[in-house]
Amino acid sequence: MSEVVSIFVTVGVLAALLAFFLLLQMNRKVNNEGKPTGHKYDGIEELDNPLPAWWYWVFVASIIYGLGYLAYYPGLGNFAGLSGWTSVGQLEEDEQNADERYGPMFAKYMNTPIAELSTLPAANKMGQRIFASNCTVCHGATAKGGFGFPNLTDGEWIWGNDDEQLKSTILNGRMAVMPPWGEVLGDKGVAEVSEYVLQLAGRTDADPALAAEGEKHFGTYCAVCHGPQAKGQTMFGAPNLTNERWLYGNSRLNIQDTVRNGRSGQMPAFEQKLGPEKAHIVAAYVRSLQPGSAK
Ligand code: HEC
Ligand code: HEC
Structure with a gap:
């Protein structure tokens, strides 16, 4: 964000915490302890009492915690925080952990031909998950497509359905050109x-x-x-x-x-995002959706 926005955010956040603290002080001591304030509704009367001590200290602790958090994690404008944490870094770490965990499993499937893989329930379950997080935005949750997005379950192929064609569609993407006439x-x-x-x-x-x-x-x-x-x-x-x-x-x-x-129409390339192993599994999943497939 720009310098101006950054200062605005920083000042705003710190001022809000300070205002919160001052508000707490105002309510810590009262002038007419135990006396009615004059607020009355439905026979219930409000008395002038200070905040209970435990409540006061919970709030103070939360303010201190907040300040610590803002020092450690990013939150004050452009200040990156002392920990160096970023959401992108976190995502990359998670992805790396996942790759280490599932990598061997994916690699095992890589050697199974798509036709055979498309009949294995465990592989299709994985494929379905990959599909759900990468493909449903365009092809729909049931893969039936929509205007401009092909139905992947009708056995009809614009770009072909042999293993090479299917994988090339997913890895390299496709760019259709129907010229204007x-x-x-x-x-x-x-x-x-x-x-x-x-x-x-x-x-x-x-x-x-x-x-x-x-x-x-x-x-x-x-x-x-x-x-x-x-x-x-x-x-x-x-x-x-x-x-x-x-x-x-x-x-x-x-x-x-x-x-x-x-x-x-453009089908984006997924080589970068999925890598060959996941592409292989999701290709098999797409194959399993065809009419007359073994599934
Ligand atoms: C941004 C939208 C978008 C996303 C995301 C997307 N696709 Fe596509 N896909 C398309 C479009 C558009 C086409 C058709 C291109 C054309 O007009 O020929 C297509 C075509 C295809 C085809 C070829 C269909 C045929 O008849 O030959 C397959 C297979 C396919 N997509 C699979 C996938 C898979 C698997 C994923 C997820 C890994 C995915 N798509 C993600 C938009 C998308
Ligand atoms: C350069 C190759 C090319 C030529 C020449 C061409 N088309 Fe196409 N046409 C395509 C492609 C590729 C698509 C798919 C577009 C997409 O997926 O975005 C398409 C799509 C279409 C569609 C839409 C099909 C659908 O499922 O909605 C129609 C209709 C069509 N073309 C008719 C014609 C007619 C009529 C002509 C001649 C006047 C013609 N095309 C010439 C390549 C071509």
């Missing part, structure tokens, strides 16, 4: 090719005349990535367009929007 095709072209996409997906509300025009555009502009049959290509992360599974919504407007403006 609005300028190339114009509104009419976007409408036509979108109608063709609807037709590919088996939608009965697709306009056949527009779709026929759209098919030509598709051959020219789209087949390179989505494939001549529009079944997708994992190499480019181009999804299959012939089924009912949509990453960016299935309405006519959603599809036109995708075609006109393009999309670029």
